Amino acid sequence: MSTCNILSIAGSDPSGGAGVQADLKTFSALGGYGMTVITALTAQSTVGVAGVQEVPPEFVSRQLDTLLTDARVDAVKIGMLADTGVIRAVVKALDAHELPHVVLDPVMVAKSGDRLLAAEAVDAVRADLVPRADLITPNLPEAAALLDENERHDLSSMREQAERLMELGAKRVLLKGGHLSGQSSTDLLVGTDGVTETFSAERIATRNTHGTGCTLSSAIAALRPQRRNYSEAVRDAKDYLTEALRHADELDAGRGKGPVHHFHHWWGDGARDA
Numbered sequence: 001m002s003t004c005n006i007l008s009i010a011g012s013d014p015s016g017g018a019g020v021q022a023d024l025k026t027f028s029a030l031g032g033y034g035m036t037v038i039t040a041l042t043a044q045s046t047v048g049v050a051g052v053q054e055v056p057p058e059f060v061s062r063q064l065d066t067l068l069t070d071a072r073v074d075a076v077k078i079g080m081l082a083d084t085g086v087i088r089a090v091v092k093a094l095d096a097h098e099l100p101h102v103v104l105d106p107v108m109v110a111k112s113g114d115r116l117l118a119a120e121a122v123d124a125v126r127a128d129l130v131p132r133a134d135l136i137t138p139n140l141p142e143a144a145a146l147l148d149e150n151e152r153h154d155l156s157s158m159r160e161q162a163e164r165l166m167e168l169g170a171k172r173v174l175l176k177g178g179h180l181s182g183q184s185s186t187d188l189l190v191g192t193d194g195v196t197e198t199f200s201a202e203r204i205a206t207r208n209t210h211g212t213g214c215t216l217s218s219a220i221a222a223l224r225p226q227r228r229n230y231s232e233a234v235r236d237a238k239d240y241l242t243e244a245l246r247h248a249d250e251l252d253a254g255r256g257k258g259p260v261h262h263f264h265h266w267w268g269d270g271a272r273d274a
């Protein structure tokens with residue numbers, strides 16, 4: 001098979017730590033060819049988000065239809081969608097183009113605390129996007145918002161929440177435990193077979209965690225066509241992210257929560273079997 005084409009439908013982060021910028025770095029590092037449909041511009045740094053400018057939904061549709069009537073797409077990562085109009089445009093494209101391996105990161109609020117999805121758009125994510133994705137990757141606050149429940153911070157509640165997210169029509173759920181405390185950072189994967197798998201990695205002591213969620217979901221999208229199933233793709237995506245976090249402090253990209261380091265040569269030098 002030729003190089004996999006991976007599409008990111010997401011917002012732009014000028015600081016390069018999150019959004020389509022993080023996604024493209026991840027795709028390249030993991031042997032994919034990256035494509036992007038931009039849903040929103042943000043004025044953002046490692047310190048915070050100073051503004052959001054949504055792309056008009058008709059122009060999101062124009063980008064999607066122009067690209068998808070030409071290119072083969074082997075996997076899709078969906079990130080920041082900003083508002084209900086943009087969600088509708090993405091749903092229309094998903095229905096029209098039958099895209100494989102759709103990974104939805106239901107981005108709602110940035111690490112800095114700024115909103116990246118209008119509060120009233122959560123209903124559309126739940127009703128229209130969750131059932132259309134092959135995998136959703138909520139963090140703990142996003143899981144709570146999708147379920148309209150309080151945020152929980154222990155593994156057994158996470159297990160229950162992951163199961164309830166499946167009841168919303170999700171095909172698979174990776175519930176991310178980055179917001180838990182402890183020596184390891186643990187995520188749970190639940191699939192249609194009802195089996196829950198646990199993915200645990202050493203918790204890296206760094207404040208440079210800007211874009212971890214973006215990196216993980218795009219690594220899964222990049223790896224899924226190159227692996228046998230989601231379990232293998234999640235395992236290797238998490239390894240990639242953990243290494244990117246381990247090297248984050250080598251970067252000097254701002255005064256706030258800095259980005260992770262996409263270490264192309266680390267992954268590409270045969271350190272890991274394909």
Ligand SMILES: Nc1ncnc2c1ncn2[C@@H]1O[C@H](COP(=O)(O)OP(=O)(O)OP(=O)(O)O)[C@@H](O)[C@H]1O
Nearest residue numbers: 139176177178179185186202203204211212213214
């Ligand atoms: N300090 C850390 N060390 C190792 N892994 C981490 C650390 N922080 C987060 N992770 C991992 O990063 C991934 C993203 O987790 P998190 O729950 O932080 O998502 P997120 O809040 O959606 O990220 P983002 O804020 O970028 O949207 C998960 O696999 C999580 O386990």
Ligand SMILES: Cc1ncc(COP(=O)(O)O)c(N)n1
Nearest residue numbers: 011012018019110111210211
């Ligand atoms: C354009 C865009 N997309 C996603 C995120 C979430 O990433 P984080 O929660 O790490 O800030 C972001 N900050 N900006």
